[in-house]
Amino acid sequence: MSDIPQICDYEGSNYRTDFWEGHGRDYEDQVERSVLRRWLPPKGKRVLEIGAGFGRLTNEFKGFQQVVVLDYSFSQLQYAREHYGDAGFVYVAADAYNLPFQVGVFDAATMIRVIHHFANVPLVLQGIRRTLAPRAMFILEYANKRNLKAMLRYALRQQDWNPYTLDPVEFVKLNFDFHPQYIEQALNQNGFHTQKRVPVSYLRLGLLKKTLPTSVLVALDSVLQKTGLLYSPSIFTLNQTDNSGTDQTALDDIFACPKTGAPLVRVGNLMVNEQAGVRYEIRDGIYIFKDLD
Template sequence: MICDYEGSDYRTRFWENADRAYEDAVERIAIAHMLPPRGARMAEFGAGFGRLADLYAGYDEVILLDYSRSLLAEARQRWGRDPRFKFVAADIYHLPFAPGVLSAATMIRVIHHIADVPAALMQIRRAIAPGGTFVLEFANKRNLKAMMRYLVRRQRWNPYAPEPIEFATLNFDFHPRWMLQALRAAGFDIRAKRVASYLRAGFLKRVLPLQMMVRIDAALQRTAALALLSPSVFVQSVAVGQGHEAKGEGAALVGEGIFRSPRSGQPLRREGDTLVCDADGTRWRAEDNFYDFKAPL
């Protein structure tokens, strides 16, 4: 099962018409500290409408990937004139990339919608070249609010238990230890952690100026070495060499050569407005800088 935002008003309802300037600002600070400022080719997994795409200005090529075609259309409307960008509709469990084609990747506000995290992380790891950076944000199960609610018995689930909690359909919180173990098992080496959004509360937004909240949060982000108790946790990891992608051959691929059939993993060739896989017979929509790998034609 996949959480599909197709046709949703996510951009306007959740961001533009909601009081989330604080969350946007502090997430940008965390990413700026963890993602290398320059690189060859990077991807944002679950990019939505491209809210964070301006942070990737130092990359030669940027892939915005999401399961929702409608959100990608919004991203393309904003960023489509920039020749560095590709827009890819795809399933995180069946990514359409050759091994090792990415030098960096991010996944922000996405993994809490993923039921099979180990499978998704293995797909991402396969796409990143050895030594490439992966910045992941996840919803923290063991946060201060959850701990206090559990203490006074206003919450039934245990924030200290390591397994993920699905508090609503396809909405998960994760224990930091569990998530770090999942990253290591997928082939990532943990390099740094940052905590974010400690001040995510309506009453604080009403009484504190935005810039003051952002400055406080920026200072608190550096306390991750002491404890991971914030509602949002950022992890910087590096892909370690393993299997055939360890050869680093993916970095030499260019243009549409980076793509593979999600069904068979075999190369594709251009035929009109489609990419065709001769090995499995599938055809995939490919118009200008938009590629649809959700379902074959």
């Protein structure tokens, strides 16, 4: 456990009201949804939304029989649960580096606006791959270091770091931008085949957002997405797992101890494996695999 990297902890944060609501980000929100709507299948069995936060995008997964809404922050999940309820949704407070699931139980997963908080990308991708069935879908969004603004600032010598090198740049503690090639390699080396990559949010500029209606920005963005030119601040990737592993998407008991891998069963408000001597709490309808006060 000691070599698990640090977590960017949103516990108790006002992410929803400090960043989204009333902050002029309808354009970003809508273009992200438009990619999900295009790529997500109309129906599926079980999807894992990793780093779901307060559930901004969770209503996009309603085609799945079960949506597992995972975040490290218990308070973000409390808000999501109040909003969506329990029918078809399962809420899990856990660390994405240490996922509390059996192998191959999901036929899809997404990670949007989350991987930029991860210092060890291969480690988190490896864990996600484990939980996915063969030929499952994984939609990953990441912050692109080789974006137009960074390229311009670098050319004008207003920025020290080089947007063209493959190494991630940590511009603020636990906030990383990644080179498209770095992410593609990391995906590939951890059992994913990248099928599509689209540039998103090219028009994320205060002046444009003030002057043009959101619908126009969204329409322009969809044209820019088709260019495939990966110089935007955000990039969406559509990936499929390889053929290896076991398909356990029919399992009802999906949980496993994140430390030992022992399968867990529910006993009252606990998830337990008596033989392995492990137990985890379910509080306020949220499965908890982290230490809470």
